[in-house]
Amino acid sequence: DTAVSQTPKYLVTQMGNDKSIKCEQNLGHDTMYWYKQDSKKFLKIMFSYNNKELIINETVPNRFSPKSPDKAHLNLHINSLELGDSAVYFCASSQSVSADTQYFGPGTRLTVL
């Protein structure tokens, strides 16, 4: 059973389009995260949700809007895609904030043309 799953695995789209990436975890965790890994492989947190509430927003452009319909899901919607948004986006979850092991999804490779 996949612990943290993301769809789609690959996403290729044109500049200016709007797209969504979905994430689900079946671990019963309270906290979920979105990370961005750029072309230099540097991994940086974007958002964190705890019990469906936003707790971390790391100066991400407001074109990026996370949505958490329930504790098991954290989706990422991106408006007006730009070339610089091309990256691998990882979803992760942990039992609680900060103190616990984080479990990562397989990633979504977004390419903006």
Next chain:
Amino acid sequence: KQEVTQIPAALSVPEGENLVLNCSFTDSAIYNLQWFRQDPGKGLTSLLLIQSSQREQTSGRLNASLDKSSGRSTLYIAASQPGDSATYLCAVSGNTPLVFGKGTRLSVIA
């Protein structure tokens, strides 16, 4: 602002060697430190988590140590195997969200 540095950036060793990967961080006020493994085109797999009150953690051939006061951690891999080839990432959790180093790319040559 927390910064995490990993040295070396890349490492190539023959199979069977023991090796050490290094991680340093600038703010010692951490909750824990995690070591992850990332295979090409894949997500991250958590290897070891050391709480701030702990000095080390072991899992199989892996041993991670933490010296919070000096802002250092090491990941020791014993008897390396080709299957250990991957990028190893260190990350610290504290007053800031999880902050990652840029990783060490390890190649174990058969």
